[in-house]
Amino acid sequence: MSPDTQSHQNQSRDDQTSASSTPAPVLELRGIRKSFGDVAVLRGIDLTLHAHEVIVVIGASGSGKSTLLKTANLLESIDDGQILLQGADISDPRIDVDRTRSRIGVVFQQFNLFPHLTVLANVTLAARKVHGVAKPAAETEARRLLERVGLGSFASSYPDRLSGGQQQRVAIVRAIATNPELLLLDEVTSALDPLLVGEVLDLVTELKEQGSTILMTTHEMSFARKVADRIVFLHLGEVVEEGPPAELLDSPRHPALKEFLSRVSH
Amino acid sequence: MTAGDGAAVVAAPPSQIEVERRLYRSRRGRQSILVSIVSTVVVVALVWVGVVNTPGWATVQQSFFDPGVAVDTFPSILQGLWLNVRILFFASIGVAIFATLLAVIRGLRSPVFFPLRVVATGYTDLFRGLPLIIVLYLVGYGIPGLGIFPRLPAEVWGTVAIIVTYSSYVAEVLRAGMEAVHPSQRLAARSLGLSHAQTLRLVVLPQGLRKVTPALMNDFVSMQKDVGLVSILGAVDAVRAANIAQAETFNFTPYFVAGLLFVLISLPLIRLTDGLARRQQRREQIGGAV
Numbered sequence: 001m002s003p004d005t006q007s008h009q010n011q012s013r014d015d016q017t018s019a020s021s022t023p024a025p026v027l028e029l030r031g032i033r034k035s036f037g038d039v040a041v042l043r044g045i046d047l048t049l050h051a052h053e054v055i056v057v058i059g060a061s062g063s064g065k066s067t068l069l070k071t072a073n074l075l076e077s078i079d080d081g082q083i084l085l086q087g088a089d090i091s092d093p094r095i096d097v098d099r100t101r102s103r104i105g106v107v108f109q110q111f112n113l114f115p116h117l118t119v120l121a122n123v124t125l126a127a128r129k130v131h132g133v134a135k136p137a138a139e140t141e142a143r144r145l146l147e148r149v150g151l152g153s154f155a156s157s158y159p160d161r162l163s164g165g166q167q168q169r170v171a172i173v174r175a176i177a178t179n180p181e182l183l184l185l186d187e188v189t190s191a192l193d194p195l196l197v198g199e200v201l202d203l204v205t206e207l208k209e210q211g212s213t214i215l216m217t218t219h220e221m222s223f224a225r226k227v228a229d230r231i232v233f234l235h236l237g238e239v240v241e242e243g244p245p246a247e248l249l250d251s252p253r254h255p256a257l258k259e260f261l262s263r264v265s266h
Numbered sequence: 267m268t269a270g271d272g273a274a275v276v277a278a279p280p281s282q283i284e285v286e287r288r289l290y291r292s293r294r295g296r297q298s299i300l301v302s303i304v305s306t307v308v309v310v311a312l313v314w315v316g317v318v319n320t321p322g323w324a325t326v327q328q329s330f331f332d333p334g335v336a337v338d339t340f341p342s343i344l345q346g347l348w349l350n351v352r353i354l355f356f357a358s359i360g361v362a363i364f365a366t367l368l369a370v371i372r373g374l375r376s377p378v379f380f381p382l383r384v385v386a387t388g389y390t391d392l393f394r395g396l397p398l399i400i401v402l403y404l405v406g407y408g409i410p411g412l413g414i415f416p417r418l419p420a421e422v423w424g425t426v427a428i429i430v431t432y433s434s435y436v437a438e439v440l441r442a443g444m445e446a447v448h449p450s451q452r453l454a455a456r457s458l459g460l461s462h463a464q465t466l467r468l469v470v471l472p473q474g475l476r477k478v479t480p481a482l483m484n485d486f487v488s489m490q491k492d493v494g495l496v497s498i499l500g501a502v503d504a505v506r507a508a509n510i511a512q513a514e515t516f517n518f519t520p521y522f523v524a525g526l527l528f529v530l531i532s533l534p535l536i537r538l539t540d541g542l543a544r545r546q547q548r549r550e551q552i553g554g555a556v
Contacts, residue, residue, distance in 0.1 A: 073457055075456065098456075098461050101458070101459045102458065102459025104457075106454075106457040108450065110450060112451060114451065114455075114469055116473050116476065125458065125460075130460060131459075
């Protein structure tokens, strides 16, 4: 992607256990801690996400899933630990936060499209204002992406004319329009009518097939099984179990995970 | 994949029952219009008869509603009104700029801006409490008295006083609008990599403005008539022109003419404001048939 990220790769010193030929992971979380007042939401999270990998974080409400995703995008500050993006420490207060965020795409549960802007303007906003792409070029690319997700005819509509599923697909297009190095998807189907969940999940599957690097949270276990390379189970702010979907979902070891899986339909 | 979103629905012709319901509704609609016309005519007639039959009506009519005086003084008052319109134009631009600045400063969170924020808060507190007429005296006579500005006409200082006062009201309205924008909108903007300033300019301000448009229009209407107060500094606006004409004719009709003109220029905007407010209310109450 952007050329300067390559140069950061060798800066992360010591404990790179992987061979020197393999590139640094896209995202590496080391001992992330975060408390809100007296409540410890994240209690030392370690997580490594390699290029083209899809990690699904599961866990009960309040287990810290959303907070974890927000810390990865610096939308939430951390109390301790380190966050490395392409090997460079982005939890360092001296880095350019806006620049870092522009390298990561985020999709929220509630879509959060800008209601005063057309679909096209929503999708091109970051390209034009953050990445300095000229308007015609940004619009051509945005129209191409919207066409691909079947929303080409909505380019000049305002978000309130769209269904929830369509809005969420626009939100995903907005997040990928600037070719982010990492995509964070925070329960992207939780606010949707069951009938509309499918169209959004299909789009996420397509992104995976195209090689996107994705960290996501979801309550859709069947989807997690299908799309995840690895599933991470978060319990009371800690990773208590992680592994390939089949292994983790079919033969859970930790009692909390067993209990969790018995409560969600999958 | 997801294709073919947005198929249009063709409306079917209404059923017999629906046709009947519509007929009933339009019949009832015509009846209520008739009732409202009759009641309006009756009330106006009663008030008119009541006023005309008061013992002093003849004198009042002569000194306030003299058609001859009205026609004679109309040109000079209209000329004065042109000054009001010009002051209104420049004051609006000044208020828009200054009030936005104040609102943005009050919304800054960083501790670095603490002193600025205190100044802005103190400013809005002070000028919302201070009567415009006092600000007009202070600015109109005080600032030229400092002797650091070249001699400027009274209307310039009047405009400054109006900007200074109205900015504090408008800033509060704007701030309320910006705070009414849901935090998730800022979050979404920042997650795209937009800076704080870009988020404010491209996402928060446009949405906040929409939320408070009726309140802003209301302030504008209010300012439109308060512009008449610059007459106390000696600027020959519509009110001052009426004042001069009254002194010449010993008749109060010029004030009536000036008042009528002020109402006439503000009427379109008042109606527009009402309409906007109603439309917004309708949009926000969609689904509630109460």
